[in-house]
Amino acid sequence: MYKAKYFPESSFWEAESHPSPSFSWRSISEAKSVLVKGARCQVGDGNHILIDDPWLPRAAPFRLLPVQGGRDEGWKVSNLMNNEGSWNETLVWQVCHVDDIRFILSIPLSNQRIKDRWMWHFDSKGMFSVKSAYRLLIEEEMVQETPLHTQDLWKKLWSTKVSGLHRRPTLPGLKQLQFMEWFGCCASNLPPNLWAAFVYNLWGIWKERNNRLWDNKNMEVNQVVLLLSTRLQEYQRHQGKDQGGGSRRVVPWKPPSAGWVKINVDGAFYKDTCTGALESLFVMIGGDV
Template sequence: MYFPNTDFLNAKLGDNASYTWRSILSAQEVLKKGCRRSIGTGKDTFVWKIHWLPCTENGYLTTIMPQELEGIRVCDLMEGQQRRWDDDILEDLFNSRDVRLLKNVPLSIRDINDSWLWLFDEKDQFTVKSCYRKLVGECDTFNAVFWRKIWDLTLPGKVGFFLWRTCRACLPAARALVNKGVNIDDKCGWCQVEKEDEMHVLFECQFARRCGHQLNRRNKWLWNRVAVSVFGTTSAATNLLEDWKKAQLEKPRSKSRLSATIRRWQIPQRGWVKINMDAAVFEDINTIGVGGVI
């Protein structure tokens, strides 16, 4: 057992700790910030070892603990069997800050056990969602407004999703893949100079300045060593532009932003001939392929 003589909130990393234990313990700080002890009988809560004061910044007592009182429990601060604080004990043991907070702790008249509550949830119950939001900082109003503006943009679904992934640094750029343990070079596959992250692959790379459809062309080269022609890249970018134009004409839809825009082949107008074509360059065999369908 990692902490045989204490609880998780007071556990230490120790010597030669395993990767698993380090990962588990990394959540300790956010749990300390969000967990508070709800006092029932007070028999299950140590006075100095558990954060049980009603303070979001620091739920621990700040009074220096006398060594001989290390093991006292919250029930020892009450008047006998009555559910009220012994003011004389509080004034003798604790500083003014702790006394003020102690007197604000609600005491139940029922005979119930002490329990845990979670500060970052309206129902005082721990949820992975509320803990995640606390960790990544999405609980603040600014971020909530920012993401709402992102999803309210009039864009094709796949473009909105791509924008969200870019803002969240979720694109499979080389630098992100290396950070996740993928054994590849983190330099840009085209310029071979700068480290490839979202900003570089979309805006800073010289090829990105000439053509906005960089990511698809870069992925085909990085993983399959297939070089897509400038014509093919430009054609794909033109299709994206058409998707965007169509999105501007559609009425806003609240729940369909995530769905990808489906492009279907359409019959050309009377008197017109439609040609669908693409091209690719295979540098390893010095070959260029061009195909077209009328």
């Protein structure tokens, strides 16, 4: 329907502005600049991809670099293939720019007739999502407008060994600058173990803020602190086990010495309800309780 009305003689990418577009088409047109940054063709048999379409598996615009002569604008990607379902490497070296060749030859081909298709470059399955497009725009903005030392700070943040860090909170204007100065100071002065706990707790506070704002879910402050502390300890304990550091030396129990009272303590915590219990046992000389 859109093609018949808005680009009957061309493709979506060449569609021009319309004098009276519908609301949905106007919205789609506004998003085209974002789609161009990540949409490319996935090569199948190459019969439906023009040689100058975006199809190289590298950074946008995914197109071949220009060369003097050698190939025609009307060529399809299939013109660069042999009949056996492989690349014609001799021809590729003749008509393509040297910087494109390794990307072309890295594309696997099949001797079966697999259809070409459009895909989203920034997803392992080629599926577009608003989340991945938003992440792309945020990363571009960070690279273009953020000083190098701040970029290093973000790299340190995302490499921190704690669970749950998968989204970036954004703060506008001056608040972001003040936050980044404070955050950078913390990153420079905290040792690795405290830095991990610090980052995890910041993430937990941000998550609790979102729960209150968007999901109308509230927890008491002490519950938030207890939950974050418990989950961080669980994560660090499991990480230690995975790295071979989770085994503990078992110390046999002994009765207290003369003049001493031994107190044995045990506790349990149920994270889903944030409830727990603590018990203690006093033992005197001779094993009397």
